[in-house]
Amino acid sequence: MRKIYMDYAATTPVRKEVLKAMMPYFMTEFGNASSLHSIGQSAAEAVEFARSTVASAIGANPEEIIFTSGGTEADNLAIRGIAKANRDMGDHIITSAIEHPAVRNTCADLAKEGFKITFLSVDKDGLIDPVQVRKAITTKTVLITIMHANNEIGTVQPTREIGRIAKENGVLFHTDAVQTFGKLPIDVDGLNVDMLTMSAHKIGGPKGVGALYVRKGTQLKAMQTGGPHEGNRRAGTENVAGIVGFAKAAELSVKEMGSESARLSKLRDRLIKGVLSGVKEAQLNGHPTKRLPNNANFSFLGAEGEAIILKLDALGIEASTGSACSSHDLAPSHVLLALGHSPLEAHGSLRITLGKETAPKDVECVIRVIPKVIKELRAISPDIKEMKNVKWADYKDDHDHDHMHGEEED
Amino acid sequence: MVTSNVSYTKKMMAHFANPHNMGRLDNPDGVGKAGNPVCGDVMHLHIKVKNNKITDIKFQTLGCASAIATSSMVTDLAKGKTIDEALRITNARVASELGGLPPIKMHCSVLAEQALHSAIEDYRKRHPHSPAKPAAKKGSAKPKEKK
Ligand SMILES: Cc1ncc(COP(=O)(O)O)c(C=O)c1O
Ligand code: FES
Numbered sequence: 223m224r225k226i227y228m229d230y231a232a233t234t235p236v237r238k239e240v241l242k243a244m245m246p247y248f249m250t251e252f253g254n255a256s257s258l259h260s261i262g263q264s265a266a267e268a269v270e271f272a273r274s275t276v277a278s279a280i281g282a283n284p285e286e287i288i289f290t291s292g293g294t295e296a297d298n299l300a301i302r303g304i305a306k307a308n309r310d311m312g313d314h315i316i317t318s319a320i321e322h323p324a325v326r327n328t329c330a331d332l333a334k335e336g337f338k339i340t341f342l343s344v345d346k347d348g349l350i351d352p353v354q355v356r357k358a359i360t361t362k363t364v365l366i367t368i369m370h371a372n373n374e375i376g377t378v379q380p381t382r383e384i385g386r387i388a389k390e391n392g393v394l395f396h397t398d399a400v401q402t403f404g405k406l407p408i409d410v411d412g413l414n415v416d417m418l419t420m421s422a423h424k425i426g427g428p429k430g431v432g433a434l435y436v437r438k439g440t441q442l443k444a445m446q447t448g449g450p451h452e453g454n455r456r457a458g459t460e461n462v463a464g465i466v467g468f469a470k471a472a473e474l475s476v477k478e479m480g481s482e483s484a485r486l487s488k489l490r491d492r493l494i495k496g497v498l499s500g501v502k503e504a505q506l507n508g509h510p511t512k513r514l515p516n517n518a519n520f521s522f523l524g525a526e527g528e529a530i531i532l533k534l535d536a537l538g539i540e541a542s543t544g545s546a547c548s549s550h551d552l553a554p555s556h557v558l559l560a561l562g563h564s565p566l567e568a569h570g571s572l573r574i575t576l577g578k579e580t581a582p583k584d585v586e587c588v589i590r591v592i593p594k595v596i597k598e599l600r601a602i603s604p605d606i607k608e609m610k611n612v613k614w615a616d617y618k619d620d621h622d623h624d625h626m627h628g629e630e631e632d
Numbered sequence: 633m634v635t636s637n638v639s640y641t642k643k644m645m646a647h648f649a650n651p652h653n654m655g656r657l658d659n660p661d662g663v664g665k666a667g668n669p670v671c672g673d674v675m676h677l678h679i680k681v682k683n684n685k686i687t688d689i690k691f692q693t694l695g696c697a698s699a700i701a702t703s704s705m706v707t708d709l710a711k712g713k714t715i716d717e718a719l720r721i722t723n724a725r726v727a728s729e730l731g732g733l734p735p736i737k738m739h740c741s742v743l744a745e746q747a748l749h750s751a752i753e754d755y756r757k758r759h760p761h762s763p764a765k766p767a768a769k770k771g772s773a774k775p776k777e778k779k
Contacts, residue, residue: 526673528697529697545696546672565669565670601654602692609674
């Protein structure tokens with residue numbers, strides 16, 4: 223069976239050119255970039271070359287790039303690093319209700335340490351209102367952290383506007399650009415950002431490597447102690463091969479961005495149109511136009527996300543969902559809830575994200591298969607008309623966890 | 633995006649792919665509904681009862697693959713049983729008949745048990761002259777009061 227991978231927002235395969243660029247740094251050029259001898263210096267050169275590549279991809283200077291173990295670490299470093307460095311200036315952080323857990327849980331963790339966090343709500347399409355950002359700023363605000371584009375619903379935020387407001391008010395601004403880096407043009411000055419998070423594995427690079435852009439002059443406290451690597455801001459021997467691969471992936475993505483994003487937006491729009499016309503009681507989640515070129519996210523009433531994913535998987539199509547049933551805590555995606563969805567609407571969500579290998583015939587295949595899968599699941603489900611206004615009072619509630627665990631052993 | 637990390641048995645996947653006793657009954661003797669407004673999971677169960685025996689049973693479920701498979705299994709297990717026997721079908725039994733469920737998915741089997749209990753309660757409400765309730769069952773879930 224031919225596999226159709228449509229979960230590029232989760233991760234991507236490493237590109238051939240990227241792997242090729244990385245290979246020498248495992249065995250031949252294996253040096254430690256901190257060593258003074260030639261093999262060490264050759265590793266250091268590779269890291270510095272990669273640093274300029276990544277910097278130029280976002281209009282930054284090389285010394286403003288800190289390599290990390292990925293997007294999660296970069297988000298942590300930005301938020302904790304600023305919060306800790308500016309503790310005596312204030313204790314207030316502004317973020318959004320739809321951030322990736324790397325930002326959301328980091329803010330929640332700082333709240334336990336006494337920081338006050340404002341989680342700004344979004345409209346039904348997932349957009350932040352910059353006016354609300356301005357209103358939320360107090361004399362105690364040390365950081366605004368709002369993602370560039372959302373990983374689930376694909377909505378692209380008015381980042382430039384938010385950045386302008388931050389600047390006017392003298393507040394530092396961080397944006398998680400993991401989903402936009404290499405897909406949308408990014409210029410750190412144009413976007414008015416002080417910090418920006420990137421990750422390699424979303425753009426054909428390896429997993430476990432990323433970077434944080436930090437504007438020159440920004441006070442940032444390092445999060446881990448150790449050697450003086452990365453300008454004393456991120457201790458630990460550099461992942462040389464990973465960094466080289468990351469830079470190669472960044473270089474290729476930026477070079478191909480124009481044509482690739484046009485190609486993917488067209489496929490995305492075809493997909494959205496095809497699915498919405500093929501399935502009744504289906505809706506698009508996220509903004510109709512201000513969205514990532516490769517993201518489509520739907521909600522289907524009367525079908526559950528995990529079941530949709532498994533049915534699609536059995537047919538060779540790999541996608542993802544924000545349904546409660548697929549999460550560890552059995553809560554629906556906080557992003558879909560922030561859009562104002564009921565758990566029942568969030569229940570039937572399906573995220574399809576396209577990428578390098580996606581061909582028009584794949585999209586056509588998915589457009590043909592989805593209505594069948596939804597139909598099958600709806601045939602199992604109670605009537606959708608009834609599901610539209612479920613009277614929960616008539617239901618036995620299964621949320622009796624003590625009982626649940628008590629039964630697990632036998 | 634939140635992801636699952638669960639592995640399912642072949643048997644469970646078979647019930648998910650081809651569920652038994654799907655649908656609803658005309659003129660059911662009892663209708664059971666179980667669900668969870670926090671997750672959005674919903675299960676409906678229809679039963680036909682003759683001489684204190686469940687002669688037919690059908691389900692409709694809006695839920696994950698485990699919820700669908702446990703619905704299918706609970707209907708298989710309850711079909712042909714007396715009311716008392718059906719009341720002794722526990723969620724743990726349903727899960728083990730499927731070859732086990734990942735811990736995080738055990739609550740889906742609770743949904744199946746509760747829908748069955750709720751259908752029987754409904755049957756008894758409609759047929760007050762049916763035989764009296766049996767003694768408390770061992771090791772099984774007590775149906776919770778409706779909220
Ligand atoms: C928006 C966003 N931020 C952060 C991350 C985390 O990046 P990484 O997987 O490199 O830690 C991801 C990807 O999972 C993401 O989509
Ligand atoms: S029905 Fe939601 S997890 Fe099984």
